Amino acid sequence: MYQYDSYDQTLVDERVAQFRGQVRRYLAGELSDDEFRPLRLMNGLYMQRHAPMLRVAIPYGLLSARQLRMLAHIARRYDKDFGHFTTRQNIQYNWPKLEETPDILADLAQVEMHAIQTSGNCIRNVTADHLSGVARDEIEDPRIYCEIIRQWSTFHPEFSYLPRKFKIAVTGATHDRAAAQVHDIGLNLVRGERGEIGFRVLVGGGLGRTPMIGHVIREFLPQRDLLSYLEAILRIYNQYGRRDNIYKARIKILVKALGPDQFRDEVEAEWAQIKDSGLVLDEVEIERVRRFFAPPPYQADAASDLSFARWLKSDQRFAAWVRHNVAEHKVAGYHNVFVALKEPGVAPGDITAAQMDAVADLADRYSSGQIRATHHQNLLLADVRQADLYPLWQALETQKLAAPVIGTLADMICCPGLDYCSLANAGSIDVAHQINEKFDRLDYLYDLGEIRLNMSGCMNACGHHHVGHIGILGVDKKGEEWYQISLGGSSENEASLGEILGPSVPKTEVANTLERILRVYVAEREEGERFIDTIRRVGLKPFRARAYAPEKESAAVDPARILETDAA
Secondary structure (H helix, E strand, O other): OOOOOHHHHHHHHHHHHHHHHHHHHHHOOOOOHHHHHHHHHOOOEEEOOOOEEEEEOOHHHEEEHHHHHHHHHHHHHHOOOEEEEOOOOOEEEOOOOHHHHHHHHHHHHOOOOOOOOOOOOOEOOOEEOOOOOOOOOEOOOOHHHHHHHHHHHOOOHHHOOOOOOEOEEEEOEOOOOOOHHHOOEEEEEEEOOOOOEEEEEEEOOEOOOOOEOOEEEEEEEEHHHHHHHHHHHHHHHHHHOOOOOHHHOOHHHHHHHHOHHHHHHHHHHHHHHHOOOOOOOOHHHHHHHHHHHOOOOOOOOHHHOOHHHHHHHHOHHHHHHHHHHEEEOOOOOEEEEEEOOOOOOOOOOEEEHHHHHHHHHHHHHHOOOEEEEOOOOOEEEEEEEHHHHHHHHHHHHHOOOOOOOOOOOOOOEEOOHHHOOOOOOOOOHHHHHHHHHHOOOHHHHHHHOOOOEEEEOOOOOOOOHHHOOEEEEEEEEOOEEEEEEEEOOEOOOOOEOOEEOOOOEEHHHHHHHHHHHHHHHHHHOOOOOOHHHHHHHHOOHHHHHHHOOOOOOOOOOOOHHHHHHHHO
């Protein structure tokens, strides 16, 4: 992974010292709230419902064991003993004291971490596929280019005060696991006619109040032109993006207003003026950064161990975990292991300090000392030898981090909602608990197959509800919490925005409504068909017909009986 040089460390240390002085002056009354606001946002500090919230950057989701131990220390020392991993591959602390935030940033700086540009109208933390470098369908490791973009964009003087926040995602595989199509800029690594590496460039995607799928403005951008082309896009946005209306300030609104073709023409004209400037990305620089992401020394005989097959046959619980929480690896004999932050009764994405320490120890033992944060609020240990899967599973079970639910309904995305966020209209965490209690039978979840359930407490869509196979949005109705349900969203290759099913439902009816939706799916699906595929084939009409019509059976019916009922 990338290691700071003296310039990186100096920049971060100087920012800590600057912010310490700013906090001191604010607490002394020398800075007003309006003066302090942009300063704290530059350092990832929000004022939430009950306390400040600090968002810490995890570039492209990659952590060392040493860094995770520091995050555990911060949770223990400055928060309420836990942190919250987000869909942006970052971590948030919900209970720090304002006067102690400079101390947190100083501790982070000791392990090459910071909170710079995790908020405010700037280029945010660049995200990537959590299987970067280890996926079988990968063209090239996207983290190389994420790091190059990070270095280019950090403290960029021209892009410190953009019209609105700006998010970039890079994916290097044929299967998009980075939601590139719903980012301000999405970059897909592709090969040209002669096999050379380049980028397919999408612009104008995003969720929130006005969700949109991005538009392709270049099918192939040569490697050397990456930074100059990004600079051209940002310059056009900075010049023409709206600043008079916060709700119309994102680049997606500008792209829609101009139209993708005119926007492309503006970018190409700007790019023509700067493409041969000092922003040319040469192979020497790419190779310099590539060396930081060299793979670990894999063992040639890692696939020869026989104990894995024995445990797989003799322990059904282990076998279920392998089926759902273990992904294939590009090297024979190695696997990628999801660490599930989806224990029933715990907010999705939450992890305690003790659990962080445990995962750091396991990463050192089984995963080359590295941990990845995923877009679905889980962690991932890559490069795990097949022979190590069983002891790793046992250790994760002890820590309650082995729930075998990855990709199922229980692997839901959930924002903090009304429990913490000052912008939220409704709770999310308690609805997640309600859904977990309703659908607590693993055999039923497994029969339903892959379902992406995403939930947000407001229109800002931190829970990515627009691109969930099932999306849930909390809304306020005269002081009461109601929930709007959408179906058919996806953030993967065939990206789509979910369509609202019908009227919102009261909080007490969310899980019951989901139950009726899933009854329709079980009745309508064809052999081997996923939930999203059934939605796309039959449309919303049969789901609307039954979602709002309670069955004669009790709402408390055992979900496992749904299969029997519909099969009959």
